[in-house]
Amino acid sequence: MGGVTTWTHQMARLFAERGHRPHIIGIVPAAPELRADLGELPYPTETLYTEHPPKAGPARGVKGRLNLAERRRRAAKEAGMRGAADRLSARFATARPGGIVICTQVWAMEWVTLADTAGMPVIGMSHESFTACRASSRFGRVQRYYADVDRLLALTREDADLWIRAGRDNADFMPNPLPVMPDVPSARTEKVVASIGRLSDEKGVDLLLDTWALVAPRHPDWLLRIYGSGEDEELLLKQREALGLERSVEFMGRTDDVPEALRGAAVFAQSSRAEGFPLSLMEAMAAAVPCVAFDCAPGVHEIVGDGEDGLLAQPGNINELAAHLETLLTDQELRDRLGTAARENVQRYSTDRITRRWEDLFAFLER
Structure with a gap:
């Protein structure tokens, strides 16, 4: 996901420049062309899956619970998530003490929730407006998976206030940094x-x-x-x-x-x-x-x-x-x-x- 991926690597570079030790863990690999655009990275990266994990919806009604193919897909998804969460727990263990988990995507918090983050502050981010999140399935995910994080970070004070009113009293805000400050600005003369x-x-x-x-x-x-x-x-x-x-x-x-x-x-x-x-x-x-x-x-x-x-x-x-x-x-x-x-x-x-x-x-x- 372009914007968040760009933000993630920008912040990782900035943290590395200031003496921190960032380690990026993706759920699935980035597209080859995006990975090529990133160039040489001054920090390690890894993914929990080599390809997109299997999709399986929740069991709805008697037919849903009895659907054998769907039950198999759900079982495969859950087993894969447990294995990925175990690998995540092992990685987190190497970061203690002093490690901090920053989850940049609402979707990714499912794996973080399953993993062992004991002794580590967890920051969950929402890189969209409250209104946009409220109109999507991500709103329910935030309410479920961000309830116990140390900070739910929105992008603006206005969005943070809306999250607080929605019951997330752990909400705060953090603006994105300026991607680049060009030495030569536009002359604004081209039509x-x-x-x-x-x-x-x-x-x-x-x-x-x-x-x-x-x-x-x-x-x-x-x-x-x-x-x-x-x-x-x-x-x-x-x-x-x-x-x-x-x-x-x-x-x-x-x-x-x-x-x-x-x-x-x-x-x-x-x-x-x-x-x-x-x-x-x-x-x-x-x-x-x-x-x-x-x-x-x-x-x-x-x-x-x-x-x-x-x-x-x-x-x-x-x-x-x-x-x-x-x-x-x-x-x-x-x-x-x-x-x-x-x-x-x-x-x-x-x-x-x-x-x-x-x-x-x-x-x-x-x-």
């Missing part, structure tokens, strides 16, 4: 709007195309460049054709050089249906590119100050998003003011500040 993210329903690229269809006729000299890959690519290419946007929308594919992509843009657009603490907004701000975005999660308005260093629209309101794009496309002075403020303001998420916050939490939990 390009950039968007970076997975081509999936959650990221709302279809909504961005609908938005651009409202903007492009009045700004034929501007381009929308969409960076990313994903399962919706073919559908989005067909949508671009249906909207007559072939000349003004370029699908650029995945990029390994986000700062370079952003240096060639004057505006950044995000049209997600759901977010946690979007790294792409932070990357754009670090490059001094003003952002327009749907305010779809607390993490969005935590990062972007509406009217201060970017412009926010109500979730799904393409007319409002289009109006914000029009404003920035036609006002160079405003682009410069918001972009300059964005680059300055986003430094509150510097890697040094966020890593120190983690270390303060470690010290508190170890007392």
